[in-house]
Amino acid sequence: MTDLTPPAGALAGIQVLDLSRVLAGPWCTQILADLGADVVKVERPGAGDDTRHWGPPFLQDADGNDTTQASYFTACNRNKRSVTIDMATEDGQQLIRQMALQADVLVENFKVGGLARYGLDHATLCALNPRLVYCSVTGFGQDGPYAERAGYDLMIQAMTGMMSITGRADGEPGGGPLRVGVALTDLFTGVYASSAILAALHARHRTGEGQHIDMALLDVGMAILANQAAGFLATGVAPGRQGNSHPSLAPYQDFATQDGSMLLAIGNDGQFARFCAAAGHPEWAQDARFASNTLRVKHRAALIPAMEAVTRTRTTAEWIALLEDKAVPCGPINTIAQAFDDAQVRARGLRVALPRDAGDGVAQITGVASPLRLSAHPPVLRHAPPALGQHTDEVLQVLGVDAAQRAELRARGVV
Known part of the structure; x- marks a missing residue:
């Protein structure tokens, strides 16, 4: 029993x-x-x-x-x-x-x-x-x-x-x-x-x-200021506000899509290269300005607009489907109602x-x-x-x- x-x-x-x-x-x-x-x-x-x-x-x-x-x-x-x-x-x-x-x-x-x-x-x-x-x-x-x-x-x-x-x-x-x-x-x-x-x-x-x-x-x-406090204590420079982007990673933020917005959380060079290939721009990963995370952070003013011109060509769902099997972190920006209806949240x-x-x-x-x-x-x-x-x-x-x-x-x- x-x-x-x-x-x-x-x-x-x-x-x-x-x-x-x-x-x-x-x-x-x-x-x-x-x-x-x-x-x-x-x-x-x-x-x-x-x-x-x-x-x-x-x-x-x-x-x-x-x-x-x-x-x-x-x-x-x-x-x-x-x-x-x-x-x-x-x-x-x-x-x-x-x-x-x-x-x-x-x-x-x-x-x-x-x-x-x-x-x-x-x-x-x-x-x-x-x-x-x-x-x-x-x-x-x-x-x-x-x-x-x-x-x-x-x-x-x-x-x-x-x-x-x-x-x-x-x-x-x-x-x-x-x-x-x-x-x-x-x-x-x-x-x-x-x-x-x-x-x-x-x-x-x-x-x-x-x-x-x-x-x-x-x-x-x-x-809980965590890395932001560590950065200040290491440099003496107080960080500021920068919306949804990350002070130490790029691209790591929201991007406009054809029907709204999505979130890309690219944390290493391999993920960036796989994104570039999937997006039809493999040359970005070889660009001297974007070849490493440190370089991408330095040149984010050039990188982000170029990426957003491409992300606007597909819907959020299409981007998620495209990147899901390529180990590129990508997801929707949900409302709380949408979050509770998410398949993983329900599971x-x-x-x-x-x-x-x-x-x-x-x-x-x-x-x-x-x-x-x-x-x-x-x-x-x-x-x-x-x-x-x-x-x-x-x-x-x-x-x-x-x-x-x-x-x-x-x-x-x-x-």
Whole structure:
């Protein structure tokens, strides 16, 4: 008989207390949840995470009507249980401390020192539970002249120089600094934070003790400048905006076609030679101006217009078909709708629908599958993003809070 029980996640048995809101912290804890950790998200009674209200767009009920629940929240809160507790009350603080005693990991993104007044800061909770891995996510870190400031992704993109290298160059139509289309710094901070937490849990196996993790959006924003930062540090010359072209590769950008645009990502001389042959211009690969990548970058002002005159003669689909078997990276520039309809996206099962039975009219929530593919312990999507306070009773019951006590706490607005 075949065992249809899904394998336990790689982090099965790990308890995570999630005191974070908005995106960076919840993105981190969703990664841990997808890998099997039991993540309990603490939210404000009656309001919840700010992103529950960041709409439109909103979730729809079974009849296709908008609810009052924003879809933003669902992007980073699946596989979690939602508990509503007012941490401004002494009883609420005590409940959270009880949860921290049972937790392996705590993630929070309050301002520096913000949880100390509630007795929920690192020093207090780790004195009670020395094995606790406590991860703080802030805009600027736990020290330095900006530590007390609130930090937001857009601000960090501006401050780190990310916007100075995103968009078309000054003087071109539409030129000027632009933010990336998603909150990139928040998302990367969540990914870095999950890696740091896993490292701290591994270290705990040796030492028996947890530790404090100080994650700052500013630090991450500087780190993900990657090759652009490396180029500046090597030369002292700050890179600028150049649209969709690459500072170190050519041709590596969008090209106009007969019916729109396509993307060519040619990263070496062999790919360039194969493109030239397929395009009917093998002489370009022998041209002294274009014979190597460094030369093509130097002479891109001559190369790109010549190539675009040729790319305009075929449709995007024709170019993709022509180059597909020649190992020349070429693809469409899709809308998000087109991306979800792509054959490879469908084959990989990247669109997933999770049922939800919370009595709020939302029968299921559709999201994007985890990109983590572990052969022995694949992510298991156990729960749809929760309704506000959906799991309060079951979590408090485990803490020993009986039905009468829960009713009393509700009456006083503690939960």
